[in-house]
Amino acid sequence: xxxxxxxxxxxxxxxxxxxxxxxxxxxxxxxxxxxxxxxxxxxxxxxxxxxxxxxxxxxxxxxxxxxxxxxxxxxxxxxxxxxxxxxxxxxxxxxxxxxxxxxxxxxxxxxxxxxxxxxxxxxxxxxxxxxxxxxxxxxxxxxxxxxxxxxxxxxxxxxxxxxxxxxxxxxxxxxxxxxxxxxxxxxxxxxxxxxxxxxxxxxxxxxxxxxxxxxxxxxxxxxxxxxxxxxxxxxxxxxxxxxxxxxxxxxxxxxxxxxxxxxxxxxxxxxxxxxxxxxxxxxxxxxxxxxxxxxxxxxxxxxxxxxxxxxxxxxxxxxxxxxxxxxxxxxxxxxxxxxxxxxxxxxxxxxxxxxxxxxxxxxxxxxxxx
Numbered sequence: 001x002x003x004x005x006x007x008x009x010x011x012x013x014x015x016x017x018x019x020x021x022x023x024x025x026x027x028x029x030x031x032x033x034x035x036x037x038x039x040x041x042x043x044x045x046x047x048x049x050x051x052x053x054x055x056x057x058x059x060x061x062x063x064x065x066x067x068x069x070x071x072x073x074x075x076x077x078x079x080x081x082x083x084x085x086x087x088x089x090x091x092x093x094x095x096x097x098x099x100x101x102x103x104x105x106x107x108x109x110x111x112x113x114x115x116x117x118x119x120x121x122x123x124x125x126x127x128x129x130x131x132x133x134x135x136x137x138x139x140x141x142x143x144x145x146x147x148x149x150x151x152x153x154x155x156x157x158x159x160x161x162x163x164x165x166x167x168x169x170x171x172x173x174x175x176x177x178x179x180x181x182x183x184x185x186x187x188x189x190x191x192x193x194x195x196x197x198x199x200x201x202x203x204x205x206x207x208x209x210x211x212x213x214x215x216x217x218x219x220x221x222x223x224x225x226x227x228x229x230x231x232x233x234x235x236x237x238x239x240x241x242x243x244x245x246x247x248x249x250x251x252x253x254x255x256x257x258x259x260x261x262x263x264x265x266x267x268x269x270x271x272x273x274x275x276x277x278x279x280x281x282x283x284x285x286x287x288x289x290x291x292x293x294x295x296x297x298x299x300x301x302x303x304x305x306x307x308x309x310x311x312x313x314x315x316x317x318x319x320x321x322x323x324x325x326x327x328x329x330x331x332x333x334x335x336x337x338x339x340x341x342x343x344x345x346x347x348x349x350x351x352x353x354x355x356x357x358x359x360x361x362x363x364x365x366x367x368x369x370x
Contacts, residue, residue: 026307033311038156040318043194045070049161063161067154081226182329189325194318201236204281208232208273212245215269221249222256231270235277237301237313246270292320293342
């Protein structure tokens with residue numbers, strides 16, 4: 001039976017469905033964010049777990065060993081940075097005093113140059129702080145939430161790895177048997193894309209961290225190793241994190257050193273590192289299976305940040321990559337998959353080449369006339 005529903009009704013239902021999904025994602029963010037991270041990490045750790053079970057290690061023990069190895073690597077990284085973190089904590093009062101002096105000098109310069117009194121500047125800063133309080137509070141809350149869930153995420157990972165056969169069996173049984181091949185292809189491509197994407201990001205972040213730390217250490221910036229690693233972690237957020245990563249060492253150099261030569265050299269060094277990262281590391285190391293165009297990547301990162309904060313920025317790319325894989329496998333959704341991808345067609349239906357274009361003698365021709 002042919003569907004005679006008007007097109008505007010379909011569009012209305014689609015928009016209402018999207019709004020409802022976004023509302024649910026926002027309301028349940030405290031529950032869904034750790035689950036989303038756990039799913040990504042479980043997919044990443046699944047090969048190691050499978051390899052351990054091939055060595056006749058019991059299933060539960062293999063999962064525990066897998067999670068222990070992952071936590072050990074994280075602990076080694078934190079231990080490596082602990083000395084820098086302790087030194088930074090000890091220097092915090094001195095840094096605060098130096099920053100206050102710089103801020104006072106800036107206020108005097110602004111009063112002398114632009115005639116803005118100190119009281120007016122304080123009022124402007126207070127208004128800016130109030131307007132950004134919600135954003136800062138949400139960021140801090142998100143960060144604290146991530147640390148507080150470090151004990152919950154391993155539990156989720158354990159359960160996901162333990163019940164993997166049950167989950168996969170459900171995904172196959174919920175669809176008809178003739179679609180088993182499509183379901184298997186989607187699951188395989190999703191697993192491969194996420195694994196290669198995360199592994200590529202980790203390798204890229206390690207190289208960028210070494211480059212950042214080396215550059216900052218050569219330039220004599222305090223806590224160069226710590227700031228280099230933080231910059232590499234921020235760089236995991238496409239397009240946005242790299243800009244934020246530059247501000248931290250520039251601010252540190254401003255507080256701890258005189259003049260502006262070091263700041264300019266930091267900007268130059270980070271610009272060179274970003275060029276190497278964007279043109280060499282990302283194309284060759286980060287998996288090409290996550291083929292999203294730049295426009296979609298920027299939009300989903302910003303939307304993810306608005307929805308789930310820092311966690312949403314990181315999760316947005318693999319999430320949309322999975323959506324693209326699904327769209328590429330379903331006939332009616334293939335145009336959406338192409339829209340998300342980075343393959344730009346040479347032509348499109350209805351395009352008129354210059355040779356075929358009718359002569360208009362300077363008159364405007366309507367699409368029907370063309």
